[in-house]
Amino acid sequence: MKRVITYGTYDLLHEGHINLLRRAKALGDYLIVGVTNDSFDRERGKLNVRNNVLERVEAVKATGFVDQVIIEDYMGQKIDDILKYDVDIFAIGSDWEGKFDYLKEYCEVVYLPRTEGVSSTMLRAESETIVNIGVVGCGRIAQRFIPETTKVDAVRLAAVYDTSRKAAEAIVEDESLICESFEELVERVDAVYIATPHLAHYDQTKYALMHNRHVLCETPLVLRGDQAQELYELAREKSLVLLEANKTAYCPAFNHLITLIKSGLIGDVVGIDASESKLWGDENLKRELNPNEAGGSLYEMGSYPLLPILKLLGTNHEDINIYSRRNGNGVDVYTRGIVRYHNAIASFQLGLGVKTEGNLIISGTQGYAYVPSPWWKTDYFELRYEDQNRNKKYFYKWDEPGLRYEIQEFVSCIINRRYTSARLTPRESIAMARIMEQYTNKINYFDI
Numbered sequence: 455m456k457r458v459i460t461y462g463t464y465d466l467l468h469e470g471h472i473n474l475l476r477r478a479k480a481l482g483d484y485l486i487v488g489v490t491n492d493s494f495d496r497e498r499g500k501l502n503v504r505n506n507v508l509e510r511v512e513a514v515k516a517t518g519f520v521d522q523v524i525i526e527d528y529m530g531q532k533i534d535d536i537l538k539y540d541v542d543i544f545a546i547g548s549d550w551e552g553k554f555d556y557l558k559e560y561c562e563v564v565y566l567p568r569t570e571g572v573s574s575t576m577l578r579a580e581s582e583t584i585v586n587i588g589v590v591g592c593g594r595i596a597q598r599f600i601p602e603t604t605k606v607d608a609v610r611l612a613a614v615y616d617t618s619r620k621a622a623e624a625i626v627e628d629e630s631l632i633c634e635s636f637e638e639l640v641e642r643v644d645a646v647y648i649a650t651p652h653l654a655h656y657d658q659t660k661y662a663l664m665h666n667r668h669v670l671c672e673t674p675l676v677l678r679g680d681q682a683q684e685l686y687e688l689a690r691e692k693s694l695v696l697l698e699a700n701k702t703a704y705c706p707a708f709n710h711l712i713t714l715i716k717s718g719l720i721g722d723v724v725g726i727d728a729s730e731s732k733l734w735g736d737e738n739l740k741r742e743l744n745p746n747e748a749g750g751s752l753y754e755m756g757s758y759p760l761l762p763i764l765k766l767l768g769t770n771h772e773d774i775n776i777y778s779r780r781n782g783n784g785v786d787v788y789t790r791g792i793v794r795y796h797n798a799i800a801s802f803q804l805g806l807g808v809k810t811e812g813n814l815i816i817s818g819t820q821g822y823a824y825v826p827s828p829w830w831k832t833d834y835f836e837l838r839y840e841d842q843n844r845n846k847k848y849f850y851k852w853d854e855p856g857l858r859y860e861i862q863e864f865v866s867c868i869i870n871r872r873y874t875s876a877r878l879t880p881r882e883s884i885a886m887a888r889i890m891e892q893y894t895n896k897i898n899y900f901d902i
């Protein structure tokens with residue numbers, strides 16, 4: 455049997471794709487198609503916001519030419535697949551002429567003619583929906599966010615606003631993008647990214663939603679459970695997208711980790727330990743250590759270690775004990791929480807000015823997952839077992855600063871009319887806000 459393999463994104467499947475698959479199939483007896491995953495469309499250098507990988511796989515299968523579909527996850531996979539599937543011919547479009555000659559060491563390489571006059575790029579341009587986004591708050595995170603918008607399809611920076619015009623001028627060259635008020639920005643855009651201090655999130659998010667604008671709000675969304683619930687209900691009533699911008703939640707590797715754990719590869723999860731800390735000088739943490747701006751390690755970083763706990767063990771914990779060491783201003787520079795479930799226990803550890811090992815450990819009845827620091831930027835993890843021969847390592851590409859993944863999910867939800875995201879659900883976001891509120895009200899709280 456002669457085996458043929460080809461690869462592609464197959465975004466907006468069209469006649470050109472079908473012709474190429476037909477020609478590839480004619481080269482042999484068995485056609486394998488590698489579909490590029492959602493994390494990165496290498497051909498265009500931008501994240502895809504239209505058809506997700508499962509939709510693209512189904513479209514490829516529906517052509518009737520394909521015997522087997524696999525997912526392309528990483529650079530260098532083509533060689534691995536050729537060897538794994540005992541491939542005789544690698545086929546690809548002629549626009550890649552010469553680019554894959556290095557594979558001739560492993561199999562025959564054939565460059566197939568492309569169909570003239572049609573391409574995904576052309577179709578995308580004809581049907582493009584552009585989401586005009588405005589950025590509110592021009593601090594450190596916004597400085598990283600704005601360049602990331604260029605890495606995602608169908609999004610355009612349309613406006614910025616900060617209470618300090620000087621701060622806005624520092625992050626954009628085009629002064630026509632700068633608004634004189636938050637209200638003006640909301641009027642000019644389709645969607646709002648809120649990167650202001652925590653205490654401004656509720657009012658700004660509510661205003662934007664009331665004026666029918668989609669919202670991506672920096673984490674933590676709010677610090678009270680009732681406010682979080684109100685905002686998500688408002689978004690649902692108005693058929694708007696509201697996402698909490700927790701970058702780890704949208705990281706491809708982290709989501710694969712969660713999928714593997716939920717599939718039972720380490721058995722039942724009985725324990726989770728997650729830590730994060732930053733050892734910065736006080737001069738770099740003016741807002742983060744300011745009690746009047748909801749400073750402190752829990753408010754600033756707590757949503758990250760809470761994420762794997764809530765995703766894997768759920769939002770119905772039995773109780774949480776919180777232990778903190780505070781500085782002279784009353785701000786927690788170190789906080790540890792113990793979360794108790796019916797059949798599991800979890801802990802989170804946070805430090806601003808206190809350093810700890812930033813690992814994520816997920817303990818199961820058959821093995822455990824180890825994600826080294828900085829686990830919140832997951833690009834590598836291991837599943838480990840009693841029999842070390844079963845241990846497996848997983849490697850991924852992480853593109854700093856990682857904000858493109860949350861932008862991709864946000865814009866994809868808007869374009870495809872998905873009003874919530876499974877990667878960080880409203881229920882999980884509300885649970886995080888309730889834990890923040892518990893800390894605020896000093897319930898089950900202990901000073902150390």
